[in-house]
Amino acid sequence: MAEAANVRQNLQNVPSIFEISAAETLDNLIYPALSKIFDYFGLRLDFKLWGNLRVREELSPLLTWILQYLYLRNRASSFGESFYGLQRTATGTGELLTRPQQFTSATLLTFLPYIERKLRSRSAQHEDTYAWESYLINLFHAYNASKAVHTFAYLIKQASSHSPLFRAMRLTLRYPSEPPQEDKWTYIFLKMLEVLAFFLQFIQWWYSNDQRRKVGGTLQNPEAMQKRDLPEEVKQTLPQIGKCPICLLPLQTPTACSVSGYVFCWKCIISHMKEHGTCPVTSYPISLDDLVRIYET
CATH class of the missing domain: 3.30.40.10 (Zinc/RING finger domain, C3HC4 (zinc finger))
Incomplete structure (x- = not known):
């Protein structure tokens, strides 16, 4: 009886692939939405480093990393995962993230999509690309294929994690058995950020290709x-x-x-x-x- 109750509890703590996908979608909205806001206000890094080398870069990745690290440190979950009540735990022990895992998770969450988006943008615009850029694009293709395999294995309950990155870090997504312990002001601050998720979704919808074409189509x-x-x-x-x-x-x-x-x-x-x-x-x-x-x- 106790064994059956334990199995039931474990199964109830396992999120479905649809909930995981929704959390990933929300995480992927942060960077493009912030980019649109910063572009509108003209906020970006633009300064001369040395010689003819000039730095022209967005602030969005840096702010995205800070946001993700804040959530990973306080709730052991990313912005999107926290919104859907998920938590990153060690696959074997069920313990929460260590400090190196928090840092690594925030970095992968932020800069992998950013680098992939930049490479695909350069390739789509037919800019002269280096050999290492083509190699990186092929690596992203291989990673996406591997992720699809992991997702299918997770869907049929043959894998404990849905992503090769989670497997490499020995992490998995679960529902927490008890709410995270945090002080009142941290709780209020993070809740306010979660409310901004709806704003991020609206920004992304407004600047989506279909909507932009509709607005452009109204021009005479x-x-x-x-x-x-x-x-x-x-x-x-x-x-x-x-x-x-x-x-x-x-x-x-x-x-x-x-x-x-x-x-x-x-x-x-x-x-x-x-x-x-x-x-x-x-x-x-x-x-x-x-x-x-x-x-x-």
């Missing part, structure tokens, strides 16, 4: 320029049909801007977008998602 597209209404000297400077409005040469790898409808060379519009963030003809804000390659048949 500019009418085509009528040559007869322009002075003769201006007409001579306009690009001819089949030529790029930026370089005024025949189109190379034609790419359309979905916001304005104009067609440019791929390299020309990418360079202009990185520098100005707008369509060069209409000055509407654009991003990489607004560029569409045109394939001739």
Whole structure:
């Protein structure tokens, strides 16, 4: 009887893969949401280090790390895991995180997604990438495949942890048998941060691709320029049909801007977008998602 009760208690303490996935999703919202807020206010590191080396980096990863470490130290769980009432414990003993495990967990939670996002962004923008960057991208592919295998094994109850990182650190996610012990002000502060989770979700939704396209779609597209209404000297400077409005040469790898409808060379519009963030003809804000390659048949 006692054995059966113990088994039941252990099973009740094991979260489902859906709860774990929800916690991971919330953790993954922190960095992009903070990035949008900081970009809006223009908050980022930008200073000259030495020589021609200049540091231009976001503050979001640093603040994300501090937030995650605060939760791991006080509640032995990440921001998302704490929101869903989960706790990181040692697989064999059930003990809470040690100080090195707290530091390692916060670092992996913050910088692995950050590095992966940066590498994929450089690759998507067809920037010149180094060999080690391609190697790292392949490592992330292998890690994601390994995580999928671990998730499936956890789903069929053949693994004690859902992630290879948890297995490497000998940790697992469980529901705590008793609420965490913390002072009143720490409890109030962390609760206020959890309320911000809804704000983070709203920020991410607002800046999602679908919503951005809806907002962009409400912009009135500019009418085509009528040559007869322009002075003769201006007409001579306009690009001819089949030529790029930026370089005024025949189109190379034609790419359309979905916001304005104009067609440019791929390299020309990418360079202009990185520098100005707008369509060069209409000055509407654009991003990489607004560029569409045109394939001739």
